[in-house]
Amino acid sequence: MxxxxxxxxxxxxxxxxxxxxxxxxxxxxxxxxxxxxxxxxxxxxxxxxxxxxxxxxxxxxxxxxxxxxxxxxxxxxxxxxxxxxxxxxxxxxxxxxxxxxxxxxVPRPARQQLLYRALRTVLPNRGLFETALKVARLAKPLLPEALAEKVHDVAPARPRPAARHTRQVVLLEGCVQPGLAPNINAAAARVLDRVGISIVRQGEKKAGCCGALRYHLNDQDGGLDDMRANIDAWWPAVEAGAEAILVTASACSAQVKEYGHLLRHDPAYGPRAARISALARDVAEVVAGEELAIGRALAKAKAAAPVPAKVAFHSPCTLQHGQQIRGVVERLLAAAGYTLSPVADGHLCCGSAGTYSLTQPELSKQLRSNKLAALEAGNPGVIVTANIGCLTHLAAGTATPVKHWIELLDEALDEAAG
Missing domain, CATH: 1.10.1060.10 (Alpha-helical ferredoxin)
Incomplete structure (x- = not known):
C-alpha cells in the first residue's frame, strides 16, 4: 500500500x-x-x-x-x-x-464523554471499583440492563498457600477480577503450589490495572502511566530473581507482553519495560511448562473421577489471537479428565472485548448470543474461559455455570488429593 x-x-x-x-x-x-x-x-x-x-x-x-x-x-x-x-x-x-x-x-457527544470518563476512572482503580460494585449489588434493580446484567453475587476465594518454594513468580492481581471473581487468582496459586512454584508478595507499591482499560479507551497517556506504575511495583521482585510475571486474565497478559513496545521510546522505563514483557507469562504457559510435575498430578486427578461430563472452552481473542496460544488449555483440561465439547467458529469474539459490551451493547449482545449458541450446542455442564471480561459477559447471558479454566484444574487436583 x-x-x-x-x-x-x-x-x-x-x-x-x-x-x-x-x-x-x-x-x-x-x-x-x-x-x-x-x-x-x-x-x-x-x-x-x-x-x-x-x-x-x-x-x-x-x-x-x-x-x-x-x-x-x-x-x-x-x-x-x-x-x-x-x-x-x-x-x-x-x-x-x-x-x-x-x-x-473529533470531540465526542457529552453523554459518550461522561461514559468514557466514568469507565476510565472507576474500572482501573481496584478500590473504587470494588466500592462501586458493592453499591451496584444493592441497587441492581435500578441499574440500566447493560450494567445490571454484569453485577453478580460472588463466592469468596478459598485460601491461598503460603509462599514456601524456591521458585517464585509475581502475580498481577488485576483491577476488576479480584472483585468479580476472587477465586481465580487463588486457584492459580494453589495449582502452582502443587508443582513447586510460589507467588511472592509485592512490597509497598502494588501493581494495579495492566493499562489496557485506559489505553484502549483512548486515554493512551493514562494507560502508559498504569504500565509504569506496575513496572515500579514489580521491579524489586524481578531484581530478587522472580522467574515470571504471572497473569491469569488473558487480556492482561497480552497487554503486559506489549509493555516493551509501547514504552520503547521512554528513556526511564524502556529497558525495564522490555524486561517485564520478556518475563510476562499467561497462566496457561506457566502450567503447561511444568509438564512432568503437572502431568503426574493430572493423571491422579483423571483417575479420581467424578468430573463434569462435558466442558465447553471459549478461547478468548486475547489468548488465541493476541498471544497465539492455542490448544494448551484444552490439552490440560483433557489431561485432568474433562471431556471437551466441540465449539463451532471458536475463532470468533464473544463480544466482551474489554469495555465493548458497555460502549457497543447491541453488537456485543449479538456476538454473545452467537457464541453461547456455539458453546451450548454440545450441552456442556460448564463453560470455561481464560479472561475475566469474557467470563462475566458470557455468564450474563446463560444459566450454564461459567468459570475460569484454572478453577476446574484446581478442583480436579483437589479430587486427586482427597
Whole structure:
C-alpha cells in the first residue's frame, strides 16, 4: 500500500510505525472473512480492510468525521484479522494510533464523554471499583440492563498457600477480577503450589490495572502511566530473581507482553519495560511448562473421577489471537479428565472485548448470543474461559455455570488429593 503521510504525523514515532504497517497491507481481504463486525454488518468499513483505509486517509490529512470514529469504535480489537493476515499486518497497533488521532480531532457527544470518563476512572482503580460494585449489588434493580446484567453475587476465594518454594513468580492481581471473581487468582496459586512454584508478595507499591482499560479507551497517556506504575511495583521482585510475571486474565497478559513496545521510546522505563514483557507469562504457559510435575498430578486427578461430563472452552481473542496460544488449555483440561465439547467458529469474539459490551451493547449482545449458541450446542455442564471480561459477559447471558479454566484444574487436583 502506497502512503503519503501528512506533515503532522510523518516524522513522529507513531507516524513511522503506522507507515510501516500500512505498507505491509496488500488489500487481499482475507481479514474480512474472520472479522466479527463485518460478518454482522456486511459493511466494508466495519471490517479491517475498510478501517485500514479510513486510518490511512486520516494519516494523510483528510478530514476526520464522526463516521470515521463510529467505524473505528465498532472494532472489537479481537485481532482475528492478524491471525488470518498473510502479510503480518499489525492491525491493532494501527488502530490504536488511528483512534488516538480521531479522539483528539473529533470531540465526542457529552453523554459518550461522561461514559468514557466514568469507565476510565472507576474500572482501573481496584478500590473504587470494588466500592462501586458493592453499591451496584444493592441497587441492581435500578441499574440500566447493560450494567445490571454484569453485577453478580460472588463466592469468596478459598485460601491461598503460603509462599514456601524456591521458585517464585509475581502475580498481577488485576483491577476488576479480584472483585468479580476472587477465586481465580487463588486457584492459580494453589495449582502452582502443587508443582513447586510460589507467588511472592509485592512490597509497598502494588501493581494495579495492566493499562489496557485506559489505553484502549483512548486515554493512551493514562494507560502508559498504569504500565509504569506496575513496572515500579514489580521491579524489586524481578531484581530478587522472580522467574515470571504471572497473569491469569488473558487480556492482561497480552497487554503486559506489549509493555516493551509501547514504552520503547521512554528513556526511564524502556529497558525495564522490555524486561517485564520478556518475563510476562499467561497462566496457561506457566502450567503447561511444568509438564512432568503437572502431568503426574493430572493423571491422579483423571483417575479420581467424578468430573463434569462435558466442558465447553471459549478461547478468548486475547489468548488465541493476541498471544497465539492455542490448544494448551484444552490439552490440560483433557489431561485432568474433562471431556471437551466441540465449539463451532471458536475463532470468533464473544463480544466482551474489554469495555465493548458497555460502549457497543447491541453488537456485543449479538456476538454473545452467537457464541453461547456455539458453546451450548454440545450441552456442556460448564463453560470455561481464560479472561475475566469474557467470563462475566458470557455468564450474563446463560444459566450454564461459567468459570475460569484454572478453577476446574484446581478442583480436579483437589479430587486427586482427597
Amino acid at each position: 502506497q502512503t503519503q503521510l501528512a506533515d503532522f504525523v510523518r516524522d513522529t514515532p507513531e507516524g513511522r510505525e503506522a507507515d510501516t504497517i500500512l505498507r505491509k497491507c496488500v488489500h487481499c481481504g482475507f481479514c474480512t472473512a474472520t472479522c466479527p463486525t463485518y460478518q454482522l454488518l456486511g459493511d466494508e468499513l466495519d471490517g479491517p480492510r475498510g478501517r485500514i483505509y479510513l486510518i490511512k486517509q486520516l494519516l494523510e490529512g483528510q478530514a476526520v468525521t464522526e463516521k470515521t470514529r463510529l467505524h473505528l469504535d465498532r472494532c472489537l480489537t479481537c485481532r482475528s484479522c492478524e491471525t488470518t493476515c498473510p502479510s503480518g499486518v499489525q492491525y491493532h497497533r494501527l488502530l490504536d494510533i488511528g483512534r488516538g488521532i480521531v479522539e483528539a480531532q
